Amino acid sequence: MENGIKLKKSALRLITSFLVSMWVFSFLGIASAASPRIVSLSPGITEIFYSLGAEDLLVGVSRQCDYPIAAKLKPRFGNFNLPDMNKLAAGGPDLVLFSEQVRPEDIDALAAQGIKSMTLAAHSVEDVFSAIAKVGEISDRTEQATELVRTLRGQVARVASAVNHLPHRDRPQVYLEVDGPHKLYTIGSGSFMADLVRLAGGRPIFDDVESPYFVVDADEIVRRDPDVILIDHPFQYKTGVAKREGWKEIAAVRDSQLYDVQDFDMVVINRPGPRIAEALQVLSRLIVPEAWHGD
Secondary structure, eight states: OHHHHHHHHHHHHHHHHHHHHHHHHHHHTOSOSSSOOEEEOOHHHHHHHHHTTOGGGEEEEOTTOOSSGGGGGSOBOEETTEEOHHHHHHHOOSEEEEOTTOOHHHHHHHHHTTOEEEEOOOSSHHHHHHHHHHHHHHTTOHHHHHHHHHHHHHHHHHHHHHHTTSOGGGSOEEEEEEEOSSSEEEEOTTSHHHHHHHHHTOEETTTTOOSSEEEEOHHHHHHHOOSEEEEOSSSSOHHHHHTSTTGGGSHHHHTTOEEOTTTSOHHHHHOOSTTHHHHHHHHHHHHOGGGGTTO
16 A cells, blocks of 8 residues: 555656646747757756756757866857857757856847747856756756755755854955956856855955946955955966055955965856855855864
8 A cells, every 4th residue: 555655656756747847848849858959058057967967968068068077078059158159050959058148149049040048047046046946847857956956955054054153244355356357357246156155154345236247446446455355267366466556455465365266166166056055165164264163
């Protein structure tokens, strides 16, 4: 009797998963839900497919899709924000997945070719969890996606428990640079990286700016005087950053709280995907190391 109930529950889960998958592909207008041909131009989304064991559905990726290493062996369809439209048209995928950096004209061009597309934006950690769930639906891996999100939520909660005792006013102010040094690009409140900094125990110094990423004047950074500086690009290391005009007066430089890609894996930090909890813990240990003493 008990075995019969378990078998019925198992069958019900399979039927539900199949129906969800059919609904998703019906909604997208994709004829074959059994083996859709998908191109992922987002490195984070590509990682999600691999983490769910659905990489066989990927017939192509972008040049920036480099993790896991097997992703490098997939056919390339241009850059994540500048796809090779001729190659996409010739390849005829059922679905092309973009990050929020997609250009509207590329979506329109694909539609004109009869190719469906979907944008999975990531402006927060919750958005990453939503993207995992959506990839689970698309790939018919809903159970695996649910389990992955559950695991990641647990890891995020562990970081939260380590920093929750820190009063907001006492949390370090953080400047995170994503490109430079000729033009300095940083993060605003609309970036998932700003959400990571907040969850890690810090306060992004440009949280009052809604744009996810924008160019900032060096003098404004000096004026805001961050406690921690994170250089998340390989184009200048901390020794060079410390020598920028006026920057020796910044608290982060004076107190040696200046970190670059020699101190952390920039790809883990700036990629919204299944390694998001790893990124969070790395950031937290840099921003508020005292919260991890004895760990």
